[in-house]
Amino acid sequence: MSHYWSPLVHSLTPYVPGEQPKLSNLVKLNTNENPYPPSPRAVAAIQREIGNDGASLRLYPPPNADSLKQAVVDYFAEFALTPAHVFVGGNGSDEVLAHTFMALLKHDRPILLPDISYSFYPVYCGLYGIDSITIPLDEHFAIRVEDYIRENGGIVIANPNAPTGHLLPLGDIERLVAGNPQSVVVVDEAYIDFGGETAIGLVRRFPNLLVMRTLSKSHALAGLRIGYAVGDPALIEALERVKNSFNSYPLDRVAIAGATAAMADREYLEKTRRTVMRSREVLVSRLEQLGFDVLPSAANFIFVRHPQRDAAELAARLRERSIIVRHFKLPRIDQHLRITIGSDGQCDLLAAALKEIL
Numbered sequence: 001m002s003h004y005w006s007p008l009v010h011s012l013t014p015y016v017p018g019e020q021p022k023l024s025n026l027v028k029l030n031t032n033e034n035p036y037p038p039s040p041r042a043v044a045a046i047q048r049e050i051g052n053d054g055a056s057l058r059l060y061p062p063p064n065a066d067s068l069k070q071a072v073v074d075y076f077a078e079f080a081l082t083p084a085h086v087f088v089g090g091n092g093s094d095e096v097l098a099h100t101f102m103a104l105l106k107h108d109r110p111i112l113l114p115d116i117s118y119s120f121y122p123v124y125c126g127l128y129g130i131d132s133i134t135i136p137l138d139e140h141f142a143i144r145v146e147d148y149i150r151e152n153g154g155i156v157i158a159n160p161n162a163p164t165g166h167l168l169p170l171g172d173i174e175r176l177v178a179g180n181p182q183s184v185v186v187v188d189e190a191y192i193d194f195g196g197e198t199a200i201g202l203v204r205r206f207p208n209l210l211v212m213r214t215l216s217k218s219h220a221l222a223g224l225r226i227g228y229a230v231g232d233p234a235l236i237e238a239l240e241r242v243k244n245s246f247n248s249y250p251l252d253r254v255a256i257a258g259a260t261a262a263m264a265d266r267e268y269l270e271k272t273r274r275t276v277m278r279s280r281e282v283l284v285s286r287l288e289q290l291g292f293d294v295l296p297s298a299a300n301f302i303f304v305r306h307p308q309r310d311a312a313e314l315a316a317r318l319r320e321r322s323i324i325v326r327h328f329k330l331p332r333i334d335q336h337l338r339i340t341i342g343s344d345g346q347c348d349l350l351a352a353a354l355k356e357i358l
């Protein structure tokens, strides 16, 4: 605390990310990174951008990252988007989310958030002074769409949800969006490639839908920090206004080159996401054999609890074996662990360690 701080800073409760320890031989299953490297075409594009002497880095990047917007349009060719439907942002979808809270969710009425979801959402409410109402998930950790058909200043959900992995079918997303024509519904699809159907196909019919995406998970580019949002051009214009009042060049040259090439390499994405999904099914059945309750997951992580063992203690015992998973000390979920799907080798180590601990 310091008297130099603005009053707002005194009131903030910042987000705490999963740790990034620098231990060797770590089995890191705590922040939902991809166990595989990004597309070789993305890596080659990054190397090309830097070149031998890094000369292009003298220059500021294109402020609108048009090549990346076009890559997003091409990627979703079936939905006939235009670049005006796409916002691309640097520093991950976290920063795109931050702009969204400021641009589209700060109204007189409170926004609606599920009680268990990505815990950055309430942090943005604190940063921007946005009131929110917390809506409990049902007893199976699912969103009940009916609970969200009420007056509100906006709605933010993750689909699949984090940290539960629960997927809301596309029909339910449509009911949610259609039932709230007066406010913006943000659907955060950070994990959708691991088992769900995107809502981007609804964007041209619903001017109040904003779909948030990231290249951090299925495209294995968490280290490059790229996010994007797809929505009606009027929503995108609001995001551009905030972005251009904040930072003209949020995406650097290296990020634009890598992300554009990664979006174009569909085949590689398909291969790696299917591998992760297969590993998930194998890990689920092994943990069930060990007595764990495993929630059905459409994400690159699973959410599990053991009826007889304390979750924090299990996480600590795994840690002694250099295996890191995520435990949230939060109401309703403090007996669960969120475990990222690693490579098959990492999943083997995890299952063997849990068997030994139990």
Ligand SMILES: Cc1ncc(COP(=O)(O)O)c(C=O)c1O
Pocket (backbone or CB within 6 Å): 031, 032, 091, 092, 093, 094, 095, 118, 158, 162, 188, 190, 213, 214, 215, 216, 222, 225, 226, 227
């Ligand atoms: C639901 C959800 N949304 C958004 C993000 C942010 O991802 P990034 O900032 O890497 O794009 C995460 C990261 O874990 C997430 O779990």
